[in-house]
Amino acid sequence: MDWHVADGDPDEGRVEWERGDRCARVVARETATGSWAVTLDRLTQAQEGEAYRRETVPDRETALGMAAEWRAANDGSAADAA
DSSP, X not given: OOEEEXXXXXXXXXXXXXXXXXXXXXXXXXXXXXXXXXXXXXXXXXXXXXXXXXXXXXXXXXXXXXXXXXXHXXXXXXXXXX
C-alpha cells in the first residue's frame, strides 16, 4: 500500500506519513534535546491489527531511514508485524 506525506517536510524538524488506507501513520520529529523520535501508530482497524512503536535516535538521517523501514514493513499486508 502506498504512503504519502500527511504533514510536515522531510527536510524540516517534523514529518508525518499516512498510509493509503488511513489506518497507519509514521512520524519522525526532532525532540527538545536535539535527538529524533520515530513513532509508528497503526489503528485497530488495520487489516494486520493494532501496533504502536516509538524509538529515539541521535540524528535526522537515522530517523528518516528508520521511518522508511517501518513504512516498508507496514505496507498493509496481513503478515506485517510492528
